[in-house]
Amino acid sequence: MGGQAQSRQQSGVATDPDRLKRYLICEAQDKKWVSDKLITLLSGEAIIPPFSAAAIKLGQLSRDENCQMEDVVEVIQMDAGLASDIIKVASSVGFAARRISSIDQALMMIGMTEVRRIALSMGVMKNFEHLKSQVDWNSFWLHSILVARLTERVAAAYRPPCGSEYLAGLLHDCGKLVLEHYFPEDFDRIIIRATERGSGHVAVEQEFIGVTHAQIGAAVCECLQAHLEVIRAVWYHHDPFNVQEGNQPDNSRFLGACVGVADALTNYKQINIYGARIMDYDKPFEELPEWQFLAQYQMSYGLDLDLDAELEKAREDLKSFGLGSDDGENDDGA
Template identity: 30%
Template sequence: MAIGVNTLGEVAGQANDVRLVLLHDNVGKVLVLLPATVLLNLVSIWRDTERHLQPVKGDDVKRFFSQEKLLTEGGQKKLFSLPVFIDVKCEALDTLNIIEPYSGLRFSANRSWYMAGMRSLRLGVSLSDIDKVQPSGDDETVISHAVERFTALRIRQRLEDTLGLPSLAPTTQKIIMLRSDDAAGVDRLVPVVKVDPSLSAQVMSWSVSPYYAAPGSIQSIDDAIIRVLGFDLVVNLALGIAMGKTLSLPDDTPRNQTPYWQQAVYTATLAERLAKKMSNDIRPKPGLVYLAGLLHNFGYIVLAHLFPPHFSLLSRYIEANPHLRLDYIEKHILHVTREQVGAWLMESWSLPEEVFNGIRYLNDPLNSKADAYSQVIHLANHALRQSGLADGPVDHVLNPEVLVRTGLTQAEITAEVELMQVDSESLLEFTHSLADH
């Protein structure tokens, strides 16, 4: 289960609200104090201290700061016997309101507690500072800029040629054509599945999954698609699996991360359920919502493929800044986000516009280019974060304007998450069947 932390926007509004971060290396542990809502710039610490300090694993941080003695003033004072690196913006403050996001520990600290072991550094980067240095232009221009800046590649005529991304298999290309054709049905899908042994085996495996609880035995591909799974589900799962197989899952990911396929399936499942609860006049197509949910994090794999030396750095920054939106951390490190590269690649592979547009704006659901697909996936992802089933900072209340635009309520969404968790065992088994292929 993911260890979600609050965005701190609700609890950090004063100038002396600071975030406490625990780092370590082979020399020992250190404490970092910086303005609560900014990004901790690890590279600054490495450069100025000549120590390659790393974030402590999230569940270890939670355990460390949940010690009972830290609820007392004596224990809090003793904590500062560790070396302290403090951001220059905080060094002159007489009293600090300390916030540790993993454990929820909060207390006030007097400057005298940490003066003896304090070292002042420039540690924090604000979100506005991150935005100021982002390249301008459309997504392809931004991706090209990032590739040229952070790799040895030089962009040629076609960006997709430069990146060395594998082409999609013929079966996958046929399924994309079916997905984009509103008139396509089971009669055209069954022959495509039958001529691909791997896809046929997957379809049979899905059809007997406890999650679908099909009555009777499944005798054939036709039976599996027509009686149990249906056109939409088979097309969407086949596309999700095929695209997931084009690139390997990264190894050096943030610790305590939700497994890729688990987050994909849970987001797709919840988003589809929410779409079906929306009124007919604004309801997005549930099948395309499911596909967008299944692929919503695909750009994360693409980032690992494009920027392998920097991907480990990105993982450490995510661990050190669990309160920040993931796209801002990616902008700071790479100047491009997973949503930008994922959506751009899906567009170049001719997936439906609803899918790539829904993914592109899931972090910006009120953007003028966002639509119901972005909004319902945004709500699903953030609701799953609240239950520890998806990665990223946790807002205790879902975006009220997005709720209004979708006609959904926090209570309805919470109820759907709870209903989905009733099926968690069979849903996880289904997730494992996807991850194993």
């Protein structure tokens, strides 16, 4: 995360519409009203507030290889609400399973990586809570948390962490929440047609409204003041071949591909909202375009992945964050 520390809802500063236009390009003139409305909504009403100052700083620290534990404690303590959430979740059965009374203790008991995951997950979920409506909220976040965890695992097989992996996976489908909330009839039509075809949402979104949830998600990440790598990974997670890196080469292409692979793996487990891509179980995973794209990179560390174990941990995370049923069975598949 990066950008302004003060919330736009407090400061009254909206996102520059020109910054959103770069993501919400619509080539179909008869559907351009959708992108225009999205730009107006996202820029004029600040419907997606940016992360708190503490969350932004925590994101910056995650990319600092010299970051120390005391730096993390100092940042989290800037935000009493965030600190309280972290302590509560860290004390839950899914994490330390014992009473924790401070951020220092949380870091000692469950580690910096888990504390950072909790902070990012709670911050993101709270930022979108006001958009909760007809979408299966638990299934959506179970999918997103599992993709976030798998993005970290896949990326770690190739190179040391850049600090943006978990957040990119967590936010990859956030455009669907905006689409469902502000365009409910179009969203329903997209879900129905995508379910009939079994090919996923992207092509149907392009056909029906001229923009995709990935484009909307990138614009939302701009409003959140997320790091540029995260924005681009969300933007191109369905098509990393087209990442436009301009004059500032970064990790976006690789990160977008990792999110795409994680998304496909999650769909193999049928963890998603209705209309998601139906995977061909007879086709080797290595033949998927997402995985073939990653073949251009050197897998330096190897990948030993237990999807069932990762899914169970994602379910535990969801329950610890205050969502999910008692038995953890919230996925409606498709």
